[in-house]
Amino acid sequence: MNAPPLTLQGPNVCTIAQLISTTEARPRSSLYPLLLLALVATALSFGDVLASADKAGPGGFSRERIDAISAAVVQIHAPDGKGSGSLVEGSALVYTNRHVVEGFYEFDVHVLLDPNEPAAPLFKAELVGYSEDYDFAVLRITSDLDGRPVSDPHALIRQRGGIAPSLRLAAGDPPGRGDAIAIFGYPGIGQNELIKTTGIIASVQYGEVNGVRMPIWYRTNAEMSPGNSGGVATNDVGEMIGIPTWVSAENRTLGRLGNLLSMDVVRSVMARDALATTWGSQRFSEYAGLAGQLDFSLDPNFGELRLSSGFMPDPHRERVISGGAVNLDYLGGDFAGYAAESPDFRLHWSGSGATLRIFFEADQVGSDTVLVINQPDGSWLFNDDAPGGGLNPLISIANAQPGQYDIWVGSFSEDDYHSGELVITELDLSPGMGAARGDAGLDFSLAPNYGRIALRAGFQPDPHRVALTAGGSVDVSDSYLGIGCTGHASRAPDFRLDWTGSSRELRLLFESEQAGDDTVLLVNRPDGSWICNDDAHSGTVDPMVVIPGPQEGQYDIWVASYRAGELIAGELLITETTLSPASRSQAGNDPPRRRLDVSASPHAGTVSLEAGFLRDPHEVRVTAGGSVDVSALNLGQDCRGHASGAPDVRLHWTGNTRRLRVLFEADSPSDDTVLIINTPDGRWLCNDDAGGGTLNPLLRLNGQREGQFDIWVATYSSGGFAPGTLRITERDLRP
Numbered sequence: 014m015n016a017p018p019l020t021l022q023g024p025n026v027c028t029i030a031q032l033i034s035t036t037e038a039r040p041r042s043s044l045y046p047l048l049l050l051a052l053v054a055t056a057l058s059f060g061d062v063l064a065s066a067d068k069a070g071p072g073g074f075s076r077e078r079i080d081a082i083s084a085a086v087v088q089i090h091a092p093d094g095k096g097s098g099s100l101v102e103g104s105a106l107v108y109t110n111r112h113v114v115e116g117f118y119e120f121d122v123h124v125l126l127d128p129n130e131p132a133a134p135l136f137k138a139e140l141v142g143y144s145e146d147y148d149f150a151v152l153r154i155t156s157d158l159d160g161r162p163v164s165d166p167h168a169l170i171r172q173r174g175g176i177a178p179s180l181r182l183a184a185g186d187p188p189g190r191g192d193a194i195a196i197f198g199y200p201g202i203g204q205n206e207l208i209k210t211t212g213i214i215a216s217v218q219y220g221e222v223n224g225v226r227m228p229i230w231y232r233t234n235a236e237m238s239p240g241n242s243g244g245v246a247t248n249d250v251g252e253m254i255g256i257p258t259w260v261s262a263e264n265r266t267l268g269r270l271g272n273l274l275s276m277d278v279v280r281s282v283m284a285r286d287a288l289a290t291t292w293g294s295q296r297f298s299e300y301a302g303l304a305g306q307l308d309f310s311l312d313p314n315f316g317e318l319r320l321s322s323g324f325m326p327d328p329h330r331e332r333v334i335s336g337g338a339v340n341l342d343y344l345g346g347d348f349a350g351y352a353a354e355s356p357d358f359r360l361h362w363s364g365s366g367a368t369l370r371i372f373f374e375a376d377q378v379g380s381d382t383v384l385v386i387n388q389p390d391g392s393w394l395f396n397d398d399a400p401g402g403g404l405n406p407l408i409s410i411a412n413a414q415p416g417q418y419d420i421w422v423g424s425f426s427e428d429d430y431h432s433g434e435l436v437i438t439e440l441d442l443s444p445g446m447g448a449a450r451g452d453a454g455l456d457f458s459l460a461p462n463y464g465r466i467a468l469r470a471g472f473q474p475d476p477h478r479v480a481l482t483a484g485g486s487v488d489v490s491d492s493y494l495g496i497g498c499t500g501h502a503s504r505a506p507d508f509r510l511d512w513t514g515s516s517r518e519l520r521l522l523f524e525s526e527q528a529g530d531d532t533v534l535l536v537n538r539p540d541g542s543w544i545c546n547d548d549a550h551s552g553t554v555d556p557m558v559v560i561p562g563p564q565e566g567q568y569d570i571w572v573a574s575y576r577a578g579e580l581i582a583g584e585l586l587i588t589e590t591t592l593s594p595a596s597r598s599q600a601g602n603d604p605p606r607r608r609l610d611v612s613a614s615p616h617a618g619t620v621s622l623e624a625g626f627l628r629d630p631h632e633v634r635v636t637a638g639g640s641v642d643v644s645a646l647n648l649g650q651d652c653r654g655h656a657s658g659a660p661d662v663r664l665h666w667t668g669n670t671r672r673l674r675v676l677f678e679a680d681s682p683s684d685d686t687v688l689i690i691n692t693p694d695g696r697w698l699c700n701d702d703a704g705g706g707t708l709n710p711l712l713r714l715n716g717q718r719e720g721q722f723d724i725w726v727a728t729y730s731s732g733g734f735a736p737g738t739l740r741i742t743e744r745d746l747r748p
Contacts, residue, residue, distance in 0.1 A: 074251040078179075080128050083207045084170060085178035086245050088123040088132045088199040089113055089152070097198035097244030098122070098152065099253065100178050105166055107152040108279065109243030110258055111143045114150050116292050122154060123205070124166075126175040131205035134158055134628060135173065136166060142288025147278055148258050151288065158628055173627070180245065182276060183252035187228045188214055196235045196257055196271065198244025210236040215270060223285060227277040231255050237271035239312075246273045260312050307339055309387050309419040311355035320437065322364025325541025326457070328438035333357050333373065335382045335431045336424035341395075348395050350383040352423035358435055360418040362389075367439050372399060372407035373422045374444045375433035381425040382433070384408050389416025397425070405433075405444035455487060457537050457569040459505035464614055468587065470514025476588035480613040480659025481507050482636065483523065483532045483581040484574035498545035500533035500573030508585055510568040512539075516589050522549060522557035523572050524594050525583035526640040526658060531575035532583070534558050539566025547575075555583075555594035580734055582639050582657045584613075609641060609648075611691050611723045613659035622741060624668025630742035635661045635677065637686045637726035638734040643699075652699035654687035654727030662739055664722040666693075670743050676703065676711040677726050677739050678748045684735035687727040688712050693720025701729075709737075709748030 085100045089109055096113030100106075107122065114120065118140045123132035136154045143150035154166045163169055167178050188194070196210045212235030220229040231246070237260050246255040255273030282288075315333050337353030362369065373382055384406035386394040399407030404425075424431060436442070463481040485503030512519070523534055534556035535545045549557035556572075574581050586592065617633050639657030646652070666673070677688055688710035690698045703711035714722070728735050740746065 074249065078251045079209065080176050081179035082197055082245065082247065082251055083125050083128060083209070084176040085180035086125070086197045086199075086207060087136075088205065089138070089243065090121040090123065090134075091117050095199065095201070095240055096242045097240065097257070099180055099243075099245045099256075100154075100166060102178075102180055102182070103167075105154040105164060106141065107138060107154065108256065109150050109152065110256060110274070111148045111150040113243040114140060114143070114152065120152060121158075122152075123199075124170055124175060125207045126170065126173055128176065128207070132199065132207065135170070136163060140290070142290045144282045145289050147282060148274060149256065149279055149282055181252045183248055183254045187217070187275070187277060188231065188248055188254055190214055190216055193249040194231075194233055194235060194254065194273075195247050195249075195251075196233070196237055196241060196244065197247070198237075198241035198257055200238035200240040202238050203240070208241075212236070212271075222278055222281045225281065227281065228275040229278055231273040231275060233271045233273060234269075235271055237269075241271075306343065306354070307341075307352060307356070307385065307387070307419075307421060308354050309356055309417075313356040313359040313419070314353060315358050315435075317359035317361065319361040319363070321362070322367040322439065324439070326455070326537070327440055328436045328442060331358055331435045331437075333422050333433065333435045335373065335375070335380075335422040335433070336429055337421075340427075341383070341385065341423060344385075344393055344395070346395070347397070348385070348393075349397065350423035350425045351427050351429070352383075352385060352421040356387075356419040357422050358420045360420065360437060361416075362413055362418055363415045365412070365415070367413055369410045369413035370407065370436075370438050370440070370442060371410070371418075371420065372405060372436050372442075372444050373433055374405050374436060375431045377431060377433075378403070380404060380431035380433070381429075382406055382431055383423040383425055385421040385423060386410075387419040389414050389418065399444050401443055403444065407443055455489065455502060455506070455535070455537070455569075455571060456504050457506055457567075461506040461509040461569070462503055463508050463585075463616065464618070465509035465511065467511040467513070469512075470516040470589070472589075475590060476586040476592055478613065479508050479585040479587075480610070480616060480657065481572060481583070481585055482616055482657070483507070483525070483572035483583065484579050488577070489533070489535065489571075489573055498533075498535055498543060499547065500535075500575050501577045501579070502533075502535065502571040502573035506537075506569040507572050508570045510570065510587060511566075512563055512568060513565050516563055517561070518589065519560045519563040520557060520586075520588050520590070520592060521560070521568075521570060522555065522586050522588075522592065522594050523583055524555050524586065525581050527581070529554065530579075530581040530583070532556055532581055533573040533575060535571040535573060536560075537569040539564050539568065549594045553594045557593055580636060582616075584658070608646065608658060609643070609656060609660075609689070609691070609723075609725060610658050611660065611721075615660040615663040615723070616657060617662050617739075619663040619665065620741070621665040621667075623666070624670040624743070626743075629744055630740040630746060633662050633739045633741075634736070635726050635739045636734050636736045637661070637677065637679065637684070638728035639725075643687070643689060643725075643727055648689070648697040649699060651687070651701045652689060652697055653701065654689075654729050655733070656687075656689060656725040656727035660691075660723040661726050662724045664724060664741060665720070666717070666722060667719050671715065672743050672745070673714040673717065674711060674742050674744075674746060675714065675722075675724060675739070676709065676742075676746065676748050677737055678709050679735045679737035681735065682708070684708065684733075684737070685729035686710055686735050686737070687729060689725040689727060690714070691723040693718050693722065703748050705747065707748050711748055 087098045089096050089098045098107040098109035120138045122136040122138045124135045126133050137156045138152040138154045141151040141153045192214045212233050216232040217228050218230040241257045244257045258274045259272045341348040341350050381404040384396050396406040396408045490499045531554040546556040546558050644653045685708040688700045700710040700712050
């Protein structure tokens, strides 16, 4: 959407000459990218002549060319999301869309080192500047992930085993309608893999930029999805012609056209010798279209989904940011506030007779927001403040008709933006109730904390055991899940079971390591229903869930602690037998396992590393401690303290190295911890204090064979738990 012309004078703008003048004292290597920026307008005016062997004829180009282009297309990780970018030939610069990086100054850059693998993290980058008139920005790669300066990212990619990046800019006449093109980028549906799609230019929109008539937008039928923004569009010989920027959609026929910002516009922007360098209060739309109205033909800003009456889990929550440049007064009546032109969210609804409630709850109390919904019949709904909801809005739709609901969350004041959760529910909920809070929901869309397993009726060995730690920050009692569903659990499931086959009965039970620790078992079944248990029988406070004739599908399992802030180690057991938790008085009989078990699933997961791994050190959050008295196991010198029965971390190591170290650093310097490792040859290694005045441990694994290392972190005192960070490194690090 167009805004009034913004001046390029002031403290947030600098010319290329100013950029260079501030770097006179810098080393030559750091000055080089900036000099390239001054020359880029000239450099973009022509492209290298392609060797005839590099062409594959009209409509396509060689596999080698595809790989070289792919290596130059990077994935940009901003603090609020991901997008694509292009590594400029012969420089450390990266081109992307402004909306990919808007509001931030530092970024991680992932690169395709292997054409058959997802992009790998390799660089740090900083904002050089952006266009205030067009959706375009420039970044500069500054260092690798360890902070070592990088002046030639192309060379480092080759050193790390990647294909030499090569992305030529198109010269000559601009492409026209019917010309074949290709799109390169990292759409979210590609799971961090480089995706290439093809199509044709459907139309070209011309306009005047800096007094010169030129192509501004190319429309294409080539497939584009969220995440493609900022990537690369090439002609049929692999030369860059534009930047994929946004997608227009038609809701009646579901037709879609991708919109590519022309490289002619980029040339003109760069030739002006000025870029804005600091983010002001303005918030840009995803494209330079016409402002003034809400447009339900555009793709939603924060996603879409399909729900039908009776959906589970209910409520459904989505993270949304309110506000925009469209003044809602044009809709008449009570409509007020400011919203984005594109819908913030789109709901495809099916079912009949249901009352659908949609509301927004801002993170910050006192944020004044509004809600606008376009219904399937084209009518508009609006609410400013829900009764009892403070300044948060709610719209209730009785007998909601099937079809498409486009939803906007606006801010009451202009230039005002508020983050929060959009809540969709059939329950009698309103803003301010516990079930609407984002931190009060169990979310089975998240990866489970302690892994998953597929089991079939008759599985062996029975029971299947999983070591895990119960507890978390979600107050389950606020979630209205059903009888017995209470306690405090993590947002993500603790474990996931994929069940197949026919069985008379399936039992899930949890036995805490310490008798008397009170836990609750919560299970979401394949049909979306919940089943919970607090105490299995009168002789225990351990829980058990019995599922007669279990249906096939996914079971998401949480183990909650009864009291807030309490973490409880123990074992989840899955069985088809009549097993139940042992009768243990709260006075404390011995828990079922009093050893370090290398066969158990690790609490904090498994990691596979090889010599020379890139992100060094590899870090894992671990909570040290447990009920197993390691001193009583006679494992060797320094093997003492109290640990959980299952490992905290499992390392699968390959390759040879002069130096491999494992160390643990507790969050509190006063926490005394012990590091215990079982090596691939079955030996035990332990360390209490690394020395140098620290209570944190360190173990050197020089000369160890390849294989499985099981790692525990124990607390020196019984009953204590010490959160901290476990680091695996080939560097000379100490706690």
